[in-house]
Amino acid sequence: MFPSHLPADTHQALAHKRERRKEARPGELLDAALDLFVEKGFVATRMEEVAARAGVSKGTVFLYFPSKEELLKAVVRENIAGRFVEWNAELLNFQGSTSEALKYCMLAWWDRVGATRASGISKLMVSEGRNFPDIAAFYQHEVIEPGHLLIRRVLQRGIDRGEFRAVDLDHAVYGVVACMMFLILSKHSMGMCLKQDMNLDPHAYIASQADIFLRGLCSAGPVADMPACSPQNPGATPA
Amino acid sequence: MFPSHLPADTHQALAHKRERRKEARPGELLDAALDLFVEKGFVATRMEEVAARAGVSKGTVFLYFPSKEELLKAVVRENIAGRFVEWNAELLNFQGSTSEALKYCMLAWWDRVGATRASGISKLMVSEGRNFPDIAAFYQHEVIEPGHLLIRRVLQRGIDRGEFRAVDLDHAVYGVVACMMFLILSKHSMGMCLKQDMNLDPHAYIASQADIFLRGLCSAGPVADMPACSPQNPGATPA
């Protein structure tokens, strides 16, 4: 297998490469599986496809994951980096206005999660959650809850500081989440949400949504009394 | 054939029962299929389940729909009532402020679509759209495009009348759509979006979101200058 006419370090190199390959295997499989599950759905994805995309043979997948469902679980588990502790700390130390905190929060989420393949997990959960209640519960516990809490803390800070109106917190959180979900679905569900052939710039969308949203959170009084709302103030234009 | 001791309308009733049954069958099957496709996904739903839920046997489904995929197409087609013409007219005649128009629009959508089983189609398209490009295209053409256009018209009216700021229309439309998608996913994807064990009141959520959103659309000037950023909270400063 390792013919002796090759120098020893070649052997080592080969062995090393193989080993690295071997250790990288599960990760490559998980990446392939995530992509395919998100793209085609769990049932419609064949194990052989996963193997092929990861560059191994059918049997090898079962060497690392005992079943298709376990592969799915691993995919979800693997792609849920429990970074909420870190993020919470980051936001606790945030010095700027809460408006900026929220905006920062959403943009950071996009860069660190939304823009990565990990965001597929959310679409996956939307599509398949009902078929895998325990995975869904895990996701709920590991992602939904901490995520909502994080946003809620930000909004609470804004209210506490008098920057925001005392809006219904749950609803406000959902508003932020809806914005994120929209971005995810835009990315992973074709034009299911976008105007035909429209390319959405996530940063611009987030900025735009956050702007409207923050104005909504900051403004006081009934909507009807808003300065820009009156016909006699038609010139009201953003800066 | 028609023994005289039985009243004629009894026969008619009997004769009609079978006939009415036959005419009702496709609808019952479509309802069952929609529910199951939304709940479990297209591939994970067995034709026999559809049949069972509609109270018939396996073979009967194929009496009305030549294949599973055709059943899906029929489900989508059936549940996309092209009511946009009517809605457009309704909004053209709308007398109140555009704020009210938008709020009315969202609430009406919920009552007429979101709250009905038809809303499942959207989740279905999110989940399966990529696997059925032609159905997705149909949905895009029949629902997404007209829907976006409708919302865009409302927003445009607000801007034209000086009620709203001249925001980026596409992004604003997406904001409204995101709100609706969130409601749909809350309904059809378990707690995939909501706080654990949270029950969302759609009307309240829409009211709340619309309120924030409309304030955001109406307010003028940079966010930092918003009146609600009260003087007693000087900490709110931009970086």
Added chain:
Amino acid sequence: MFPSHLPADTHQALAHKRERRKEARPGELLDAALDLFVEKGFVATRMEEVAARAGVSKGTVFLYFPSKEELLKAVVRENIAGRFVEWNAELLNFQGSTSEALKYCMLAWWDRVGATRASGISKLMVSEGRNFPDIAAFYQHEVIEPGHLLIRRVLQRGIDRGEFRAVDLDHAVYGVVACMMFLILSKHSMGMCLKQDMNLDPHAYIASQADIFLRGLCSAGPVADMPACSPQNPGATPA
């Protein structure tokens, strides 16, 4: 059902037509079934097709034949006119040469059987005989045996009268049968036997085959000694 404003004889006419129709039903079904069984094979023929071709509904077929297999049996039974008694008599009384008798026999077979839809039965038996041993046995008993016997009698007469050589009777009979089978397969199995796009004129073919065959039966001595066979007699041409 029979409105009284119609003259009585109209009713009678209708009733009569219906009755005739009713009595004709089984025959029409058998014809339709024979055609389809021959064309597509037994298994590949759907009962509904048979019904449709006979102009009745699916259920009606089962009113006349309890099952598909019984329909097949009836088709075979119906199309085997046991005319061999009559034919035997005809040949017993035949006055001409045995050569003519054989030729007459083959041509008559073509006109009375080969050219009719009844000839399909033979192709049917070739194709499906193994799947229905009892039907095959029936066919063997009712058609093959009497048919072979008939031909054998003719050939025997030729030998007895010194018109033919004393050839092996079985083999000679098979030669005649082969000619008939060839015609049947040409008719019912597309170009499975014929040159591409070739139209075979059965009468001409029978005449030609009978001619060769009869010369072969009549000629004496070893083949090598045949007058036309020698190079010095190249001009040997038919009359």
Added chain:
Amino acid sequence: MFPSHLPADTHQALAHKRERRKEARPGELLDAALDLFVEKGFVATRMEEVAARAGVSKGTVFLYFPSKEELLKAVVRENIAGRFVEWNAELLNFQGSTSEALKYCMLAWWDRVGATRASGISKLMVSEGRNFPDIAAFYQHEVIEPGHLLIRRVLQRGIDRGEFRAVDLDHAVYGVVACMMFLILSKHSMGMCLKQDMNLDPHAYIASQADIFLRGLCSAGPVADMPACSPQNPGATPA
């Protein structure tokens, strides 16, 4: 991997067993399929039966042939050895009389095709040809046409050399083909052609038929004048 206490060729043998198995599989499947298709017909043959007869399980068949129809195509393709080039050459070099050439041709056909399982293909085409026009066309092109041409060349040689009368070539070719088809149907369609419980010796039948046929081809003058119509049998008179 290769423990030294076992002789190397043992490993090789083992390794080869699986491999040889794999390479033999398609052939075994094709053999099983041919037998069953011929015996029971295409539609009446279940894939599982094919698998069972080949000693494998249901799914394995689909490992080698993507569908039942493709299996049929492969069966036909596999069993049509395009040996006509070789045969044509053989006959071109044939030194004896054309009578001998024709006889040789028919006997060789029996030994090389008729007596082998490949002959089942013809029965298959007779039975199923109409349901598979493209396969039938392939068969027509690869077998019927070259076969007819081959026979025609032999007959033409006989006529050119003055050994045969100038008969209608097409009809004469069909006579030879009919003889072969008869043998095939005798073999593959039970007693559909033979006298009850009759065992046909193909060589004897071919010899007998060829003898009659060749006499018929060689003899000159009208049938009625044939020498064997001996004077002591004056009754043999044309109409």
Added chain:
DNA sequence: GATGAATGAGGATTCATTCAT
């Protein structure tokens, strides 16, 4: 470990047969 041939349970689809009208 890695491979891919083999398996067989599972699901879509067909169609002979039944039966209420």
Added chain:
DNA sequence: CATGAATGAATCCTCATTCAT
């Protein structure tokens, strides 16, 4: 009698999973 809607057994085909090499 005639109809055609309904049934469900039978069959093709897929694919997760196993296992010999």
